[in-house]
Amino acid sequence: MTTLVKTPKGLHGEVLVPGDKSISHRVIMLGALSEGETKINHFLFSDDCLSTVNAFRDLGVKIDIIDEHVIVHGVGFNGLEAPKHELQMGNSGTTTRLIMGILSGQNFSSELIGDDSLSKRPMNRVSEPLATMGAEVITTDGHLPAIVNGKQLHSTNYQMKVASAQVKSALIFAALQANEPSIIREKLPTRNHTETMLNAFGGKIVTSEDQLTITVNPQPRLKGIDLTVPGDISSAAFFIAAGLLVPNSQIRLQRVGINETRTGILDVVKRMGGNIQLENINRDGEPLADLVVTSSQLTATDISAEKIPAMIDELPIIALLCARAAGTSTISGAEELRVKETDRIAAITEEFKKLGIDITEKSDGFVINGSQDWHVESSQLNSHGDHRIGMTLAVADLLVDTHLELAGKESVSISYPDFFDDLARLI
Numbered sequence: 001m002t003t004l005v006k007t008p009k010g011l012h013g014e015v016l017v018p019g020d021k022s023i024s025h026r027v028i029m030l031g032a033l034s035e036g037e038t039k040i041n042h043f044l045f046s047d048d049c050l051s052t053v054n055a056f057r058d059l060g061v062k063i064d065i066i067d068e069h070v071i072v073h074g075v076g077f078n079g080l081e082a083p084k085h086e087l088q089m090g091n092s093g094t095t096t097r098l099i100m101g102i103l104s105g106q107n108f109s110s111e112l113i114g115d116d117s118l119s120k121r122p123m124n125r126v127s128e129p130l131a132t133m134g135a136e137v138i139t140t141d142g143h144l145p146a147i148v149n150g151k152q153l154h155s156t157n158y159q160m161k162v163a164s165a166q167v168k169s170a171l172i173f174a175a176l177q178a179n180e181p182s183i184i185r186e187k188l189p190t191r192n193h194t195e196t197m198l199n200a201f202g203g204k205i206v207t208s209e210d211q212l213t214i215t216v217n218p219q220p221r222l223k224g225i226d227l228t229v230p231g232d233i234s235s236a237a238f239f240i241a242a243g244l245l246v247p248n249s250q251i252r253l254q255r256v257g258i259n260e261t262r263t264g265i266l267d268v269v270k271r272m273g274g275n276i277q278l279e280n281i282n283r284d285g286e287p288l289a290d291l292v293v294t295s296s297q298l299t300a301t302d303i304s305a306e307k308i309p310a311m312i313d314e315l316p317i318i319a320l321l322c323a324r325a326a327g328t329s330t331i332s333g334a335e336e337l338r339v340k341e342t343d344r345i346a347a348i349t350e351e352f353k354k355l356g357i358d359i360t361e362k363s364d365g366f367v368i369n370g371s372q373d374w375h376v377e378s379s380q381l382n383s384h385g386d387h388r389i390g391m392t393l394a395v396a397d398l399l400v401d402t403h404l405e406l407a408g409k410e411s412v413s414i415s416y417p418d419f420f421d422d423l424a425r426l427i
């Protein structure tokens with residue numbers, strides 16, 4: 001891979017990890033639905049989050065970007081305007097599914113379109129539960145393009161069928177516009193940013209002690225806030241792996257979000273014997289810490305369904321940790337990976353085999369026999385247009401002497417436009 005020095009002698013330095021993608025999407029949405037201004041620091045300027053910014057601009061919301069800061073001039077739930085053309089969702093599943101919940105309760109219709117990858121991803125997981133509230137989301141055989149015909153919504157008491165923060169959040173956004181309180185029951189706890197952020201904006205969302213039942217009180221008057229977005233642990237994950245796997249490394253990852261619905265990777269690394277120290281922990285609002293990562297010898301682990309939501313986007317890079325660890329690791333209950341930007345189970349298996357990794361594809365995950373000694377079978381790697389596969393392969397490149405080519409490396413701009421620059425600075 002042209003930008004990198006082969007097999008570096010160790011990675012050293014600090015990375016200010018870019019803003020959290022999930023939180024960046026939500027702060028634009030909540031800011032738009034609030035009264036007054038929302039001022040955002042450390043917003044993630046990546047393609048996915050810009051899809052959210054552009055969609056809300058198309059809905060009549062003024063959003064200023066001044067230097068590195070974003071100011072959303074909120075219009076309230078009743079202030080969105082009918083878009084003059086289709087809303088372009090780009091590659092972003094989060095934008096699409098959350099906005100469906102918002103648009104379902106408006107008094108106009110909207111059409112949502114997306115790129116080829118997004119147009120293959122399932123949308124009936126959102127349109128069907130929304131229909132229990134009287135919403136009308138008309139998909140194309142369960143996919144985009146979709147038309148959302150805004151309706152007066154009523155409350156729901158809904159048991160979720162998939163463990164998905166996107167589906168949960170769509171239902172919460174719709175429930176805010178309903179006439180009575182709604183109850184949403186999760187299968188497994190998923191990231192809770194919508195709930196915690198809504199409460200910070202003045203909403204009343206109550207989560208049960210086991211995190212599985214969410215009660216949404218409708219018709220809140222939301223007020224804009226000032227927010228500094230924490231670093232994205234899903235982006236930090238690539239440097240966590242690089243720091244652990246490249247011998248003689250020590251890296252400090254600054255101001256990373258450590259919300260416990262997202263830190264599955266930290267638990268896995270600990271179980272595998274990896275050395276990550278948390279420093280400068282700050283628990284005002286979304287918790288943050290610096291992560292200090294030191295090269296470690298890893299041992300194999302098993303990851304099953306109940307652990308998956310807290311590390312769903314980190315599974316490609318966790319699979320790489322397993323590929324380097326001593327022993328046989330299994331990842332199961334991860335069938336959701338098949339409906340991400342690409343089929344991540346198939347893509348990881350195909351690309352890891354090129355690297356000489358002993359990996360077996362399962363319907364819901366992998367079995368991986370780890371080794372420090374891979375015999376590269378093909379140097380022509382492919383991101384499959386998926387940012388997380390691309391960054392995983394870039395970390396793998398640090399571990400082999402063979403010159404590798406990565407097709408589709410530009411896909412990193414979906415969540416981490418400066419990824420290759422930040423990596424190069426550590427070498």
Ligand SMILES: O=C(O)C1=C[C@@H](OP(=O)(O)O)[C@@H](O)[C@H](O)C1
Pocket residue numbers: 021022023094163164165166167169191312313336
């Ligand atoms: O709500 C969110 O911000 C996200 C939820 C997850 O998707 P699912 O809800 O489909 O699990 C995750 O994979 C995605 O990157 C971001």
Ligand SMILES: C=C(OP(=O)(O)O)C(=O)O
Pocket residue numbers: 048091092093094095313340341388415
């Ligand atoms: C799955 C992801 O995002 P989204 O669903 O928003 O496209 C991701 O970022 O890995």
